[in-house]
Amino acid sequence: MAVSVLAQEQLRLDAGPVDYVLLALYFAFVLGIGYLARRSVSTSLDFFLSGRALPAWVTGLAFVAANLGAIEIIGMSANGAEYGMPTMHYFWVGAVPAMLFLGIVMMPFYYGSKVRSVPEFMLRRFGKPAHLVNGISFAVAQVLIAGVNLYLLASIVNVLLGWPLWLSVLVAAAIVLSYTALGGLSAAIYNEVLQFFVIVAALLPLTLAGLHKVGGWHGLVDKVSASPGGPEQLSAWPATELTGFTNSFLSVLGVVFGLGFVLAFGYWTTNFVEVQRAMASKSMSAAQRTPIIGAFPKLLIPFIVVIPGMVAGVAVQDLVAYKATGQGAVDYNDAILLLMRDLLPNGILGVALAGLLASFMAGMAANLSSFNTVFTYDIWQAYVVRDRPDDYYLRMGRWVTVGATVLAVGTAFIAAGYENLMDYLQQLFSFFNAPLFATFILGMFWKRMTPTAGWVGLVLGTASAITVYGLAESEVLHLPGQGASFVGAGVAFVVDIVLSVVVSLVTRPKPEEELVGLVYSLTPKANLQASTSGEDAGWYRKPGLLAGIVLVITIVLNIVFG
Amino acid sequence: MATEISPRKRTAGAFDIRLIIAALFSIYGIVLTVMGATGGAAETVKSAGLNINLYSGIGMLVFAALFALWVRLRPIVVETETSGAAADD
Numbered sequence: 001m002a003v004s005v006l007a008q009e010q011l012r013l014d015a016g017p018v019d020y021v022l023l024a025l026y027f028a029f030v031l032g033i034g035y036l037a038r039r040s041v042s043t044s045l046d047f048f049l050s051g052r053a054l055p056a057w058v059t060g061l062a063f064v065a066a067n068l069g070a071i072e073i074i075g076m077s078a079n080g081a082e083y084g085m086p087t088m089h090y091f092w093v094g095a096v097p098a099m100l101f102l103g104i105v106m107m108p109f110y111y112g113s114k115v116r117s118v119p120e121f122m123l124r125r126f127g128k129p130a131h132l133v134n135g136i137s138f139a140v141a142q143v144l145i146a147g148v149n150l151y152l153l154a155s156i157v158n159v160l161l162g163w164p165l166w167l168s169v170l171v172a173a174a175i176v177l178s179y180t181a182l183g184g185l186s187a188a189i190y191n192e193v194l195q196f197f198v199i200v201a202a203l204l205p206l207t208l209a210g211l212h213k214v215g216g217w218h219g220l221v222d223k224v225s226a227s228p229g230g231p232e233q234l235s236a237w238p239a240t241e242l243t244g245f246t247n248s249f250l251s252v253l254g255v256v257f258g259l260g261f262v263l264a265f266g267y268w269t270t271n272f273v274e275v276q277r278a279m280a281s282k283s284m285s286a287a288q289r290t291p292i293i294g295a296f297p298k299l300l301i302p303f304i305v306v307i308p309g310m311v312a313g314v315a316v317q318d319l320v321a322y323k324a325t326g327q328g329a330v331d332y333n334d335a336i337l338l339l340m341r342d343l344l345p346n347g348i349l350g351v352a353l354a355g356l357l358a359s360f361m362a363g364m365a366a367n368l369s370s371f372n373t374v375f376t377y378d379i380w381q382a383y384v385v386r387d388r389p390d391d392y393y394l395r396m397g398r399w400v401t402v403g404a405t406v407l408a409v410g411t412a413f414i415a416a417g418y419e420n421l422m423d424y425l426q427q428l429f430s431f432f433n434a435p436l437f438a439t440f441i442l443g444m445f446w447k448r449m450t451p452t453a454g455w456v457g458l459v460l461g462t463a464s465a466i467t468v469y470g471l472a473e474s475e476v477l478h479l480p481g482q483g484a485s486f487v488g489a490g491v492a493f494v495v496d497i498v499l500s501v502v503v504s505l506v507t508r509p510k511p512e513e514e515l516v517g518l519v520y521s522l523t524p525k526a527n528l529q530a531s532t533s534g535e536d537a538g539w540y541r542k543p544g545l546l547a548g549i550v551l552v553i554t555i556v557l558n559i560v561f562g
Numbered sequence: 563m564a565t566e567i568s569p570r571k572r573t574a575g576a577f578d579i580r581l582i583i584a585a586l587f588s589i590y591g592i593v594l595t596v597m598g599a600t601g602g603a604a605e606t607v608k609s610a611g612l613n614i615n616l617y618s619g620i621g622m623l624v625f626a627a628l629f630a631l632w633v634r635l636r637p638i639v640v641e642t643e644t645s646g647a648a649a650d651d
Contacts, residue, residue, distance in 0.1 A: 025586070026586070029582065033579075194586065198586075201622060208612075208614075208617075212612045213610045344608065344614065345615055347601075348614050351590055
């Protein structure tokens with residue numbers, strides 16, 4: 001993120017005593033939730049998966065909030081200011097279809113097999129080598145990404161309020177640590193639900209005030225049309241500016257397959273940070289509904305993230321100048337902060353600050369709570385210290401959270417020194433997902449796929465993505481804009497599928513009786529079906545019907561704003 | 563804290579997140595409504611004449627009231643003998 005030293009003067013917010021009180025009140029609630037959640041933790045399953053007892057609306061909102069972090073809000077409003085409406089694709093094409101797929105197709109295997117983590121599914125389906133590859137790469141990625149999130153959080157506090165960076169890092173880490181270590185996943189999830197509403201309470205008034213300022217929707221349309229971006233920034237398709245492809249057809253193809261299929265499905269269906277929220281719900285039906293319920297707010301969030309970005313692009317003087325000349329002390333990443341500075345009076349400014357910090361902490365808490373589960377269950381319990389009583393692993397989980405936070409603080413300080421390095425790392429981690437999705441989907445539907453194919457596909461798929469990325473970075477391959485990550489993920493997906501098929505044909509598959517519940521053709525239909533009685537009764541609790549409604553809304557939105 | 567309203571609930575969740583959300587937003591709503599109503603014209607200069615504090619405050623109070631109503635109409639079902647139906651595997 002480009003919060004340069006130069007920009008600090010422009011971005012400093014006029015926070016008054018009331019704003020600090022409202023902010024402090026929010027943090028009191030956050031810690032209070034951690035303390036209260038602690039009372040419900042008595043086993044390791046309570047700590048790591050909330051005892052599998054949460055209702056679907058709670059896990060559904062947490063599912064969305066865990067992803068509504070710094071990168072999402074700052075990055076997507078920046079894209080809104082720079083590209084306009086095509087940014088909507090990151091939500092409508094790049095998230096919602098994958099979330100529905102996770103709920104309808106994949107969740108029955110995850111929840112039905114009662115695994116406690118995504119790597120544990122790997123263990124049951126493909127055995128130890130694939131499990132270790134997945135578990136360790138996930139754990140390492142989470143600690144480093146938690147550090148990046150922490151650094152982003154601290155740098156925002158530093159810029160907005162003028163606190164020194166090291167103090168912001170330590171305070172933020174202490175707050176996140178205290179509620180995740182106390183209350184485990186329940187505390188993280190309940191806080192994510194609260195965060196979700198506080199983020200909306202911060203962004204909705206900002207959007208409305210912004211629209212009021214530019215003269216309503218028509219005012220925005222007129223101003224954007226007249227801006228350097230031109231009228232094509234008002235329609236989502238074909239997004240040539242976003243993809244970097246000049247041909248409209250290729251651009252649409254790039255959005256649908258690159259963003260919508262390979263990248264999005266890889267991220268949303270295999271990332272344990274997200275899937276963990278669904279695993280914590282109280283029944284198969286609730287688990288399936290988690291990502292589907294999450295899809296409703298996901299459809300609407302861009303209106304309070306992308307639109308303020310677009311407003312900032314035409315209404316904030318510093319940013320208008322930057323958009324026209326490409327020069328100045330601010331850049332697109334500052335869009336939402338500049339709009340807050342210009343529009344919000346004291347009072348609501350405090351709520352907006354709470355919302356921003358809430359969003360940044362949500363990211364880090366989600367990283368920590370998924371890391372401690374994978375580390376404790378998939379690495380420590382599986383390979384290091386086995387067969388201890390449950391309370392050993394519960395205690396262990398708390399200490400792992402402490403250790404991970406310390407590591408994240410270290411990473412945050414490294415990130416402060418080498419900002420570019422962190423960008424690269426994050427890009428690299430995004431490549432783990434595409435081959436993971438290929439391995440999962442093949443493994444769930446093809447019983448012949450062997451344990452060896454499981455880990456070979458993963459390792460070489462990831463390696464091929466890294467190779468493509470390296471070639472693009474060193475200018476050997478010329479790929480525009482987002483092209484490098486679309487192509488890299490696509491190559492990884494294809495390499496993984498091809499190698500898995502080839503290796504499977506020459507190695508021995510697992511015996512069929514060990515694959516019941518893990519592979520579609522070997523699992524009794526009843527095991528994959530959600531119950532429709534008791535707390536799961538009623539048409540509005542049917543996962544399929546809900547997913548259909550989401551799909552219809554998505555199509556309508558694409559037509560209206562296309 | 564606001565959850566002390568229902569200390570006798572013994573559920574898997576042990577406390578109702580909806581009440582906590584309603585509590586935070588009623589405090590926010592009261593503070594913002596008062597600021598918006600008493601701030602005068604100086605408050606609305608930044609936002610081009612729109613009294614954001616007042617409208618947001620009222621919006622938050624309505625939201626908090628709806629959540630409180632939801633808790634009232636659909637309280638958490640208490641399962642006293644098992645601490646969580648799904649945890650018995």
